Every structure is written in structure tokens, then in C-alpha cells.
Amino acid sequence: MNRRKRPVWLLVISFLLLVGLAYLIIFHSPSAQFAIYSAGWRISILPVFFLLFFAFLLSFITYLLRSLRRAALIGLLIVIYLVFRMLHLDSPHFPILLLALFITLELFFKKHI
Numbered sequence: 001m002n003r004r005k006r007p008v009w010l011l012v013i014s015f016l017l018l019v020g021l022a023y024l025i026i027f028h029s030p031s032a033q034f035a036i037y038s039a040g041w042r043i044s045i046l047p048v049f050f051l052l053f054f055a056f057l058l059s060f061i062t063y064l065l066r067s068l069r070r071a072a073l074i075g076l077l078i079v080i081y082l083v084f085r086m087l088h089l090d091s092p093h094f095p096i097l098l099l100a101l102f103i104t105l106e107l108f109f110k111k112h113i
Contacts, residue, residue, distance in 0.1 A: 010063040017056040054079045069109055077102045
């Protein structure tokens with residue numbers, strides 16, 4: 001049986017992303033904004049949070065399952081669900097529809113890739 005080793009660097013990346021996520025949660029309020037002074041931009045903290053959270057889920061689930069495709073789908077499912085909850089779209093139909101969509105995508109990619 002050919003068993004692939006789990007790459008340790010994925011665990012290190014997920015730990016660093018978790019530390020960054022904890023820093024973001026503890027030291028910044030949800031209404032805070034990042035300012036990029038060289039370009040004059042102001043970015044809300046929420047897209048940064050969701051991006052960090054998705055990257056953490058992607059690296060950690062890839063480490064656990066050894067499948068980047070499944071990790072991306074699961075991470076996207078969780079992040080979209082959290083965005084729906086943030087926008088107060090908390091009907092019981094939304095998680096069911098999201099789950100059906102991602103099962104369909106998993107079956108589609110499993111068959112075509």
C-alpha cells in the first residue's frame with residue numbers, strides 16, 4: 001500500500017494563519033479598517049478576516065484530508081455560510097441549499113477531473 005506522508009509545512013502554515021486570525025480577532029473590532037497609506041486605500045477588516053479564515057481552513061483541511069479540492073470546497077462552504085449569517089440570511093433553507101450545491105460540485109469535479 002502506497003501511503004503518502006502528510007506535508008508538515010501545511011500544518012505550519014495553518015498554525016501561522018491561526019495566530020494571525022487570533023491577532024485579528026483579539027486586537028481589532030469588526031468595524032475597524034486597514035489603511036494602506038502609500039495607495040490611500042482603506043479596507044474593512046471583514047474581507048481580511050474571511051480571507052485569513054479561508055486560508056486557514058484550506059491549509060488545515062488539506063493537511064487532514066490530503067485533498068486540495070475537497071479542502072477548498074469545504075472551506076468555501078464554511079466561509080459562505082458565515083457570510084450568510086453575517087448578512088442575517090439565517091433561514092434553515094440556506095445551509096441545505098449550500099450543502100446540496102457543494103455535493104453537486106464535488107460530484108462534478110470528481111467525475112471530470
